[in-house]
Amino acid sequence: MEIFHNLIIGFEVAVNPINVLYCFIGVILGTLIGVLPGIGPIATIAMLLPITFNLNPVAALIMLAGIYYGAQYGGSTTAILVNIPGESSSVVTCLDGYQMARQGRAGPALAIAALGSFFAGCVATLVIAVAAPPLAEVALKFGPSEYFSLMVFGLIAATVLAHGSLIKAIAMVIWGLLLGIIGTDVNSGVLRFTFDIPELSDGIGFVIVAMGMFGTAEIISNLELKDKREVFATKVTHLYPTKQDLKDSWAAVLRGTALGSALGILPGGGALLASFGAYTLEKKVSKHPEKFGKGAIQGVAGPESANNAGAQTSFIPMLTLGIPSNAVMALMIGALMIQGIAPGPQVMNEKPQLFWGLIVSMWVGNLMLVVLNLPMIGMWVKLLTVPYRFLFPSILVFMAIGVFSLSNNAFDVLIMGVFGILGYVCVKLECEPAPMILGFILGPLMEENLRRAMLLSRGDPLVFFTKPISLGFMVASAILLVIVALPAIRKKREEVFVED
């Protein structure tokens, strides 16, 4: 069996002491920032990106991946104990998790969240191992027209899955695409939209945009609220769930894992969408939907399993197609490029150690998380008592260091500040930044593939509809748009996101 052979290669890499150490650093950091509201995996990975230059590629990716799925664990701890989602993907965990804590059942809620996440992590690791090779095989046959159509599909999916108005989300994507092409045009060498500023000739760094839109903008929004945080259950007793708890939640864990794995693969998907979807699903299938919001353990088990599964399977399009499905994956691609590795389907064949090592390390990391986190919950809770007025200047210092170190240039920091203001305005106007970031990353890639496809077809735009794979993506995009435009679905879509 080839898959076992591959997993053994991966295992050898993943248990290498150095890699275990970086995996450990990654998951601990991930849990830490997951626990702390106001700083997420995007800003953290962006901060560490320049530093990974000095690491070997495998260790770097293992650590960064650990931050992403580690954050899913940490986020749920805060949601359950303090009713504040440490991570946006744990928003729904607050609903029932906090209620459980108020009923004195914080322990079982935390344990089920951790065990469900662990189970989901194991399954998602296997899903990646099984699904990635055939996908990469197909992707090797992709030409420019297929890539272009795939990106169109990805961007449309991202807008459909964003909350709020669909038109605004599409506008944000296009705005992102436009900002993405600032810099030197690779085909003609013309400087576009650089306004004679030399620093802009290489374009705006994606990390800088992400840190501004997600980092400083978020801090500014947080400072509007009064600094008031009550830690509810400082003492967590009875960590172990009862037999009844396990009986109630195993099916929810299975459903959450399945749904999360599927939604994670979709472009624009990932942990956030998976958790919202799973909560809605649990409420639907439950015989006692009235218990939801009042401490139903299924309402913790389902979304928590789903967000971890989704976080991991969102690596599939990144690893096999070289296309990021969300902002975190875009940063992973950035990490690969820093190491001089061109992302795409060839990575699996050319760097099996990297590919399989990363996958198996996710399983190792999940194991560490479940073993370490349950006993360490007390420590994480204590961290939450650190007031925000100490946290936010610290976060700003680390972000500024990260951005400045990219090229030792004050201009980058200025751009981050500008995007921070822009991000704040977007929050106020209810324009989601996530689709914009995705557009920003894909801008140059899309233009390049469009140009190539049109050149090959001698200017015939029908090329996107005559090749079968490309046609498939285009049809799928059209179907998605039509579905969302239907009034019934539109209402449903709004409901899902109003849950918070």
Added chain:
Amino acid sequence: MKIKSPKDFWSGIMFAGFGLFFMLWSLEHYQMGTAVRMGPGYFPAVLGGLLTVLGLIVLAGGLAVQGPAVPQFHFRPLLFISVGVVLYGYLMKPLGLVGATAALVYVSAYGGHEFKWKEVTILYVILFVFSWLVFVKGLTLPFPIWPAPFE
């Protein structure tokens, strides 16, 4: 004309404004080329046009359909956080890590709810020492530590 949904109205203005700018600028300054050989202006001009149209649709919606008001802007954090961050970048070379960190910590902390000199000073010292040891010593980032004349 009455603005019924200010959020949509202003979003529409923002999108249409940026779209129009990108479109006109590309039409003015870059070669369009043809569909077979696209020039550098082709892609941004088309996208800019598209963004303008979408912006106008959102704007029209803001005039037609009732919607929520734009929540109040809080200028204090907005101003102090942004200025603090930018100061960090521009003070790094002349004043070194010690000065840049001070500017960022004091200015941004002033944008928060309460500002106590003592607390912020302790925080500043911790953050400066931590950045020095971890980022400059440990990860060997080439930042100057002290102001330029003392380096």
